[in-house]
Amino acid sequence: MNETHPSIERIVDYLHGEVSPAEDAAIYAHFATCPECEGKRAEEVAITDALRAYARATEREMPPGLATRIRTTAVDRQPTAWQRVLLGFRPAMLVPVAAVAALAIYVGYDSWHRTAIATPIKAADYVNNHAAMAASAPFGDAAPPLTLTSDDATP
Amino acid sequence: MRRLSTPVVAVLVAASLGFATAKENRDPLLFAAIVAPANVSYAGVVQVVHIGSRASEADVYRVEHRAPDLTRRDYEAPAALAGDTVVSKGDLTFSLDSPRHRIVEGRNDAVGDSRVLGSEYALLSENYRVVRRGDDTVAGRHTVDLALINKYSGRMTMLVRVDAASKVALDRQEFGPSGALVSETRFEQIRYPAQLTEADFSLPKNFAVVRDPTLAETPEQPDAVVTSAGFAAHAPRELPEGFAPVEGDFVELHGVRMLHLLYSDGIRTFSLFESSRASTLEAATTQLQSMRIGDHSGEYAEDNATGVLSWSDGSVQYTLVGEVGLVDLAHLAESITR
Structure with missing residues (x-):
């Protein structure tokens, strides 16, 4: 105002x-x-x-018996199995289902992706483990100092 | 390459040949050299050289050893190891990690267990002939030289110079298939002190002790390890002449749990690592070389003059490690993948 x-x-x-x-x-x-x-x-x-x-x-009055006929028709016309399937594709159903599916795909892909990623391993780590076990041979070299490979991941 | 007629040759070697048979075939001086660390205390400086096809590397360390099973090694070279110390006590080894102020506790595979020593010596006796090669002098000590001749190739694989008095092996030279020297471990200095005190092997008290995650897992027979791997692990179908599986366990590298099998002919060794998780090979000192392993692509690298060949068949990642040469590693790889 x-x-x-x-x-x-x-x-x-x-x-x-x-x-x-x-x-x-x-x-x-x-x-x-x-x-x-x-x-x-x-x-x-x-x-x-x-x-x-x-x-x-x-304003018009509803014809007598119209409401009854509508209810009767609705009960008699139960959807077929195929119609029920199609009902699943209504936006009200499809949107949440698609959202759940997208989430599942993301989580599944992420999980698969994590396992599919190849972990880089240094040749030296293999050689040190080999040398440590081979030290038991009669004239095997002394095993090198033991290191923890997980240390490489820490800053 | 020899086709394996039985699944576990190690069992055959360790059990049917055993220590008793090894005793019958033993060369007294060679055997005395092998068991000398269990009987003789010493201190000195050791130089180890590995000669690869692309690069060579050397380690230098001071060593103090008190018989039977106390050893301290203080590394002086290379730069990456200088200042590092390893103390072995019985079947445990303690690596001092000074930058992190801690001690990494692991298993000492080099401990002179009589059972292991017996089976390893039996394997060596089966595959090598001992020939005396005259006398020499190493670190000022009079030595007797022993050549170990491979029974299959007829070539000298190792030359050992043994202190004539103490029986300690003062120099070991290993030769490759072509006859070229591939490694040497040599005492530059050695003395035999009357007494080495416990204090010489003490560990710093203000360091935290961290256990190797796989320390609790004891080494097993290779067959048992393959069976309990939890995935479809494969052992090689064929092995180089004289080789047998001798030990197996599980290791963890960068979070990847792996089956580790060791094969030996008594002198030469190679390892097979297997994992159900994919990994890639990284080489710090040499470039990776691409290779074909049957229908699969693989990568080869050398570290400390030791060959490392890694490939995947789509479900299992395999890595072979050893000084047996690229040709034998490639044959082994194909026999696993077939």
Whole structure:
């Protein structure tokens, strides 16, 4: 609402009782002193009355027995197995199923990817392990100092 | 290459030949040299050289050994090992990791267990003939030289210079299939102190002790390890002449658990590593060489003059390691993959 005149939206809200009590009182007081806004209020009231009158004039009674026939038809027409399958492809079903599938594929791929990644191993690590075990041979070399290969991963 | 007629030749060698048979075939001086560390204490400086087809490497360490099974090695070279210390006590080995202020505890496979020594010596006696090659001098000590001649190739595989008095092997030279020298372990200095105290083998008390994750797993017969691998592991169908499976266990490299089988002919050895997880080979000092293993592609590298050949058949990753030469490694690889 600007300082002097309420907007047309606020006038509509006022007519539907959707403004605060303080604003309601202020708008009501304003209508008493502002013919321009009072005119807009009267137009809105007239439009609302016209719409209600038209709705009442065009209102039709539901034919007798229609609701019963609809219910009966719905019960008789159970979907076939194929129709049930197709029902699964409704967006309401398909979207969450696709989301779950995508998550499963991601997790599965990630798991597979981790195992499929080849771990780099230094030739020296093989040689040191070979030398350590071969030290038992009658003239085997002394085993080299033992290191933990997991240390290579720590900074 | 010899086709294996029985699944476990190690059992055949260790059980049917055994220590008793080895005793009958033993060369007294060679056997005395093999068991000398169990009887003789010594201190000195050792130089180890490995000569590869692409690069050579050398280690130098000071050693103090108190019979029967206390050994301390302080590395002086190469730079990567300088300052490192390894202390072996019985069947355990302690590697001092000074930068991390800790001690890595592992299994000492070099311990002179009489059962292992017996089967290993039996294997050596089966495959090698001992020939005296005169006298020499090493580190100022008078030595008797023994040539170990491979019974299948007729070639000298190792020359051992044995201290005539103490029977300690002061120099060992190993030769490849072509006759070229491939490695040498030689005492540059040696003395036989009357006493080495326990303090010489003490470990720093303010270091944390970290256990090798596979320490609890005791070495087993190779067949038992293959059966319990948890995946379709394969042993080679054919082995180079005189070789037999001697030991197996599980190791963990960079989080990858692997089956590890060791094969030996008494002097030369090679290892087969198998894993159900894929891995790639990285070489620090040499370039990787691509190879074909049957229908599969593999990679070959050398480290410390030792060949490493790795490939996958799609379900198992195989890696062969040894000084037996690229030709034999490739034949072994094909016999596994077939």
